[in-house]
Amino acid sequence: MIVLGFESSCDETGVAVVDADRGLLAHALYSQIEMHQEYGGVVPELASRDHVRRILPLTRQALTDAGLTLDDVGAVAYTAGPGLAGALLVGASVAQAIAWSRDLPSIAIHHLEGHLLSPLLATPRPDFPFVALLVSGGHTQLMRVDGVGDYTLLGETLDDAAGEAFDKSAKLMGLGYPGGPALSRLAEQGDASRFDLPRPKLHSPDLDFSFSGLKTAVLIKMKSLPEGDEQAKADLAAATQNAIVEVLVAKSVKALQQTGLKRLVIAGGVGANRLLRERLAERLTRLRGQAYFPPLELCTDNGAMIAFAAAMRLKAGMVDVDSRNTAFTVKPRWNLEDAGKRPEVA
Template identity: 55%
Template sequence: MTLILGIESSCDETGVAIYDSENGLLANTLYSQIDLHRQYGGVVPELASRDHLRKIIPLIDEALINAKKTLNEIDAIAFTAGPGLNGALLIGATVANSIAFANKIPLIPVHHLEGHILSPILADKNLAPPFVALLVSGGHSQIIAVEKIGSYHILGDTLDDASGEAFDKTAKMLGLPYPGGRYIAELARHGKESYPLPRPMLNSGNLTMSFSGLKTAVLTLIQNLEKQQISIEGQVLADIAKSIEEAITDVLVKKSMMAIKETGIKQLVVCGGVSANLTLRNKLNDYAKRHDYRIVYPPLDLCTDNGAMIALAGYYRFKDRQSGYSFSVNPRWDLSSLQIQN
């Protein structure tokens, strides 16, 4: 049995979890800064760092209590070393290094995106590579071939805004609260696709994505409706939200299915905050059922940033004996540079 304490502090959520190699997730504590940043319409890095500092120790204490464990029983501490906000990452790194050094516990720096990619294992312990990963979050829209844990080949990326950013930025145009993706999804449940919006690079013939053109099209749509003195509320608002959701998810599904066809790997992992979108899940599930593909998602409560995925990724790194004290972080850490040796 191996116990890993995971710490996540890459952006606006402070997460701490304890993972048991035999019994799975024993504790998962999370504090979201959404209310703090909402008044600014986005994440303020300095405020994020200060809030991580305020919450991280109490969350570690809470996780240990919930898991009924002590620091003496922890085999290793994993922390997010990148990518992310530099100041926020340094808070997690400093706390993790201090606790690990003081208690003579091995320390494991973890790549944030590797945590997301492996998070579906928390829902299905039998999940194993090879698989294609659709990683869709606020800052990333990538399609990745995972030959084995620790070996990642990026097949497709976004040229500009990620899908999560497209949701949030179009939501802001519509006057919806931050983060807007969840509000777009909620409104879309009551809307119809009444407004034709572009699917950028849908038929590009490759796995590259782009969502900035969609954002511009939504802005143009809003301006045209305002010129016609049409109020953007009620059913109109719901229909715009539905049109946005359909456009974004159509691109993600098409590119994912292309990746499966090109690689011949009939197993897809969908991860990151946007993986919680039910329209995306329904479209992917329908396609998989018709073409005999397998799709695995993380649990809904583990789609966004959390300590559980960092603890899990840390476990695989610990198995590979990749540990050592280091206060350095890498805000722009390239996923494809990772490698597990064994």
């Protein structure tokens, strides 16, 4: 079955076409980064309006690249949450309109489930069960994954997510938006050993994270730097990145040890970080385990992960293909463990 998928949870508009048997056929993506740069962060109303402008041209592009038309589509999927309410409604509305007009089943997908399953689009792909590190601007979680829709939370951040720690630290250093990639680029020129920064909850027995204290420490260090000392800023960026990565690696390894599993899946925007990939691959090799990453182009939000998650649910028999539920809602807040439940319409 051919699945047409839509992602519009924040500041990327993504549309993709996936064959449930053959995998990804085509995807089209537009990022709003340039539009939001002058504001230093995502402006929800602007994001929603831009999704409206982009989503139909991207749909035509994805179908054309796949060599298909809407007549070939057998199901439509969309991100129902979590995310920005207005942005989510754009993708959900378009998906439901297409599904209704073509008499197709519509599939509501959890944004993080899309990220979690996206490494299965790469080769080699992990077998179930595995531990997943979901690490992005808004979420940092460790999950045990026993199958599609079978997710158990092992640990999560108590305050800032790892992506927020990257972005907020970058903002304190006067770097551009988005801050995470800018900080990582600057860190390549720095000496991480110059500054001693905290590693919150590094040695705690649980699998939870905390990054707000690190952000405060970066603020204090930044205020002490001589004005115009660019090398010191690069060193601080390197130390910041090193601290975040060290915590993520340590907690991921601890999750594997506690579950007895050997496979670790890394997903989400921070999964594109080069140092994190290198450190995790190195540690997993030493533990005789395996780390799995999505393709770099699929680390950020994209329609491919949404269409693919829907295709996997179809193959697992978790979707009633005869159902035509035209009523829908979105959930700006939505626990991943409830991803198998269609959002209830109020």
